[in-house]
Amino acid sequence: MDDHGWLDTPQSIITREGKEVDSSSERWHLPYSIWKSTSLDFNKIINLKIRWSVKSYVRDRLERSSVHAGYSVFQHVYTEFLRYAADFDIQHGKQFKEQLISLIESRISVTRKEHRLWALYRPIQWYIYCAENYPELGFCPAYAMELEGMSIPGNPKGEAVRMEDPDKGPLHHSLELPLLIAAMKNDTSKELKHLQEKVAVALSIAFGRNPANLTYLREEDFIDLTPEAEERCYILKIPRIKKKQLSPRDDFLDEYLAPLYANYIIELIDKNAAINTELQFNNRVIPNPKPLFINQNGNRAALLSSDFENAYNVTSADITGLLKSFVARHNLISPVTKSLLQVNTRRLRYTLATGLAAEGISKKELARILDHTDTQHVLVYFEMAGKVVEHLDKAAAKGLSRYLQFFKGKVIDSDDEAVNGERADKHISYIDEENPTDQENIGVCGESSICHLDPPYSCYLCPKFQPYRHAGHEHVLECLLQNREKRLEKYENARLGIQLDEVIAAVAQVTELCAEGNNNG
Known part of the structure; x- marks a missing residue:
């Protein structure tokens, strides 16, 4: 007492x-x-x-x-x-x-x-x-x-998704998400923080997890299932949170990783090798398993409470900080808001979920991917599925092209400048599928071997494509925009709309490059 x-x-x-x-x-x-x-x-x-x-x-x-x-x-x-x-x-x-x-x-x-x-x-x-x-x-x-006896409502869920808030809701699947992915793919920095940024972005895009899930990740959770095989298969064991277990690391979900994202993790683990995570405490050395995201300054909350196994973990705020610093480092300006892209794990979770719902995934499978125990929490994403693919006009497409830079090829003035310019079988024509008599010579394929892409749609996204400066790319752009809604209705697949937008942005970029060349000429 x-x-x-x-x-x-x-x-x-x-x-x-x-x-x-x-x-x-x-x-x-x-x-x-x-x-x-x-x-x-x-x-x-x-x-x-x-x-x-x-x-x-x-x-x-x-x-x-x-x-x-x-x-x-x-x-x-x-x-x-x-x-x-x-x-x-x-x-x-x-x-x-x-x-x-x-x-x-x-x-x-x-x-x-x-x-x-x-x-x-x-x-x-x-x-x-x-x-x-x-x-x-x-x-x-x-x-x-x-x-x-009072009726207290639950914490409102999904409001940012329903309201399509440009700063809090899902990223725009055609105008913003490709911008983030392109920056990630083009990032070649080997600095520790930059590698952490890239992995945080990749995992948030791929799995839509909360930042807390990522803070508990350790290097040992990344597993190569086929180390001797030519085609590698990787999984990441993601700790589960909010599931009533005593520790998030008492239970995991095994997620398959795309090779590109797996390579980002391999680069980060290689960089981590030089960092010592042993802890000196009361004149004794405490070995610690290495977190995937290492906090070199130590985790203050863990150290103050003698929670030594998490002594080098980053915090949830650190994960959010990595996403924001990635955007700032690449100066990613949103075509929607005309300001710096606002990114956090919640927005990327919304983006993944609305995209999958638009593709036709089942409620049960989406709940599994987002690690929900039931389907009630995913209903909002299906409500919004029809709004993922939006109207796109020529002005928007040209504005979009300045941000995304999907075209990686080389604009040419004649066949003399082109690789394979002398080969008739490598000359590419655009045929309007709504009017097959409407044909346009648009460029030359620089691939020496057999090309397995789908011309002409894939050509504008291929670095080997060499479009003619004076070809009718404006006409191609107009046809693509006119046919976009018809193709979406025909195939009933929102994902196709997102892929078409990438082609449209690349064609729009070519029209801008050609116009600049003509003005300079």
């Missing part, structure tokens, strides 16, 4: 995950490495009775639920209730019960007007817990029953 007759808080607490928390002072350092700061400062709570009750509930959540739950309870109770306590002059005496209820009623009224009543779920659970366990302190069981 302390001086007030309340039970003393123990000197240490063992969390449900089996981690020890030093609770002997007014500041508790929680072992939660995905966030930069997970210290709880109970000195912020002035009223000692309330402070003790919050400690009790946080301890309950740490022991019975998770570190995340304990941290969230403290933050929400303080942010939504207790930081306003001074306005209600809550004292220890007889007025305590009424003053605290007045505070809560005020906050309910405010959050209801702001349409964010969901934010009070955890603070209300704290009051109900206290009323059930410590009514003698002034927590009212009758009022707790009233709170328990």
Whole structure:
């Protein structure tokens, strides 16, 4: 018992995950490495009775639920209730019960007007817990029953997806996503941070995981299944979060990796080899498994709480920072907003999900890919599937071409400048599929062997293509734009629309290059 007759808080607490928390002072350092700061400062709570009750509930959540739950309870109770306590002059005496209820009623009224009543779920659970366990302190069981009967909506999900917010919703599949992918493919830097950026972008595009999943990745999670084979097969074992296991690394989802993305990880692991992740603590050396994303400065939350196995993990904010610094380094300007592309893991998750829904994936399979336990959370993506492919006109296509640079070939003035210019079988014509008599000689194929692409659509995306400067590429662009919607209706595949947009952007780029050449000439 302390001086007030309340039970003393123990000197240490063992969390449900089996981690020890030093609770002997007014500041508790929680072992939660995905966030930069997970210290709880109970000195912020002035009223000692309330402070003790919050400690009790946080301890309950740490022991019975998770570190995340304990941290969230403290933050929400303080942010939504207790930081306003001074306005209600809550004292220890007889007025305590009424003053605290007045505070809560005020906050309910405010959050209801702001349409964010969901934010009070955890603070209300704290009051109900206290009323059930410590009514003698002034927590009212009758009022707790009233709170328990309240209908509190869940955290709104999918609003950014539904609203198609240009800064928060999915990336535009034709105008923004290709910009990000092209920058990733063209990035040849071997600096550690730049390699981390590229891997973070690749994994977020490919799998749409939360940043916390990526923070727990280790080098050992990357596996080459066919080290002796010519065609390699790679998997990445991705730790699962929010699944009630004691540790995210208690359960994994095995995901197959495209060879290109696997090579990015191989480059990062090679760079990591020079970094020592052994930890010096109390005159002993603690070997640590290497995270895939190494925090060379050490993870502050892990170190303060002696959570040594995560001592070199990056945080969720670090993952988001890698995505943003990649965009800034490449100066990726969104054709939609005309400003720097806004990227985070959530937007890339939305982008992956809406794209797959538009392609016709099943709800069950999309839930598996996003690691949801049921299909209710993926319904919003199917609501938006029909809006993934949007209208594209000539002006938009030409504006798009300046950003994406899909055309990699060489514009020529005559066959004399072209590789294979003397070979009639390498001359390429465009035939309008709606009007087969409408034909246009557009250039020369520079590939010496047999080409397995699909001319003329694939030609504009091929680095071996040599378009004529004075050919009718404007006409090709007009035909493609006119036929785009018809092709989408014919094949009923939104993915085809996205691929067509890449061709359209490349043709538009050629028209711009030809126009520049004519003006200069």
